[in-house]
Amino acid sequence: MELLLGLVLGVIGVIGILFLLLLSFTIYYDLSRSEIPSGFDSQLKLRVFHCSFIIVFALGKCLELLGVCRQVAFIRFVVSFRNPRVDPSLSAKDLHFDGVPVRVYQPKAPSAGLRKGFMFFHGGAGMIGSIASYQDVCCKIAKETDSVLVSVGYRLSPEHLPPAQYKDCLAATLHLIQNAASHGVDPSKIIVGGDSAGGNYAAVVAQKLVERSDLPKLRAQVLIYQTSQAMDFNLPSYQQNSSMPPLFQENVVYYVTKYIGKDPSLTGQLLKGSHVPDSMRLKYGKWVSPDNIPERFKGRGYKQVPLAPYEPEVYRQLPETLEADFSCLFADDSVIQKLPETLIVSCEYDVLRDDGLLYKKRLEDHGVKVSWFHVENGFHGVLNLFDAGLFTFPAAVELMDRIVDFVKNL
Incomplete structure (x- = not known):
């Protein structure tokens, strides 16, 4: 004993x-x-x-x-342990839209007519995150906006390499558009949105749908601190927030290589920009230029870092990073100008802040109606902390309120 x-x-x-x-x-x-900036x-x-x-x-x-x-x-x-309860005012059904797992949140209260539909794509670098882990976010939006919200469980990398993720999001969105009435949704009032990688999928889905003349147009898109380009990882926000938790500058490029199933040793070349051919620098440089970033966002320090000399072998291994399906900023003008009304959310202390600012300018330059909300005390991933007990951040509550207000007023 x-x-x-x-x-x-x-x-x-x-x-x-x-x-x-x-x-x-x-x-x-x-x-x-x-390194957390003193202003945070x-x-x-x-x-x-x-x-x-x-x-x-x-x-x-x-x-x-x-x-x-x-x-x-x-x-x-x-x-997966983060699985908040469904709000009692909502019903939640696990279904499949064209083979893609989804969870449909719908207000239990009767409606005078068809409701808005919101397709939500969660964040997580395309490798983590789930319907369950975003349940509190989705319930809040569905309840407060009196909308039918569809949370999409798209396939994850590295088991399923891109473009599987956006294709699942697109398939689920098409299903809702084509079967809107059966879910109590007005097909002319469907919104796509998401955070981080999910925001990029929402942007790509919106771009893919602009040429579908046989379908009702999307009502809006909600892009929450989304990625928009993989050309320049040394923009002001990447430098200023290079060591700001939870997402460091070096982590972004590392996750890119892991997400597309490539050797992480390419991280250094990707960070320097040696994967960008000269022809693409000429074509896309005007959209990724730091000149498109308002001066107020350079106040915390910025030193322009030119892209490193082009290395063909590096590009050969990373070509998908510069395609519009991956870098939504690089879509053709003919696509950009047809995009729906947009809410863009950026956070001051987020490495991806300038990705959102660049996409905002691109849309505005082509006449797209853009609402912009900048979370002065926000950081990457803050949305998930709007109702997290001791870890609730006021910036998250403010961000959630702004999303709700935008959707309610559509």
Whole structure:
């Protein structure tokens, strides 16, 4: 008995030591690698939140090295525990739209007529995230806007490489448009939207639908701190927020390579821009130019970094990053000018801030009606923290309110 007790205590001791080592590494990593600008409120809260990210990612990497499971699988497993309850004023049905899993949120209260429809595409770099983990976001939008919201469970990379993600989003959207009435939706009042990678999918879906004269036009698109280009990763926001948690500049290019199933060793060349052919620099440079970023967004420091010399071999391995299906900013003028009314959300302390600003200017230059909301104290991923208990951020509440107001007023 004493031997068994000693063994148990020994195991507990080892676990305790490992936990302390992990915690020490996490705190060290956060303090040494991250840099939160002095103008940002709630620094301690963000650091604690970031540390939780580091722990999950570090544990996932350890399990991958031990051959237990892939890091991305562990992260998805942890994220799956975040499954908020459905608001009691809504019904939620798990269906398939043209083979794509979706969850349809619909107000239980009777409606005088057909409702607006909102196709929502979650974020997560195209590799994590799920219908369940965005349930609170989707319930809030559906309830407050009295809309039928369809959350799309598109396929994830690396099991399913792009363009599987946007194609699933497009297929589900087409299904709703073509079967709107059966879901209580007005086909002329369908909105597409999403955050981060999901915002990019929404932009691409909207672009793909502008040429479909046989279908009702989309009513609007809601693009929340979305990616829009993979040409220049040294724009002002990338430099100013290079070490701002939870999304660092180096992480963005690393995730790009992982997402498209390429060797992460290409990260350095992608960051420098050596994957961009000279012909594309001439064609797209006018849209990605820092001159298109208002001067107010350069006040926290910016030094223009020219793209590195073109390396054909690098481009040969990364051609999809410069296609419009991946970089929505690079769509043809004939497509851009037909896009629907748009809400663009940017966050001051987000590396992707300028991607949204560049897309905003491109739309406005072609006469598209754009509403823009800039979250002064926002950071990447803040939307998910609008109702997170101790980790609720006022910026997230403000952002959610603005999305709701935009949809209600369409």
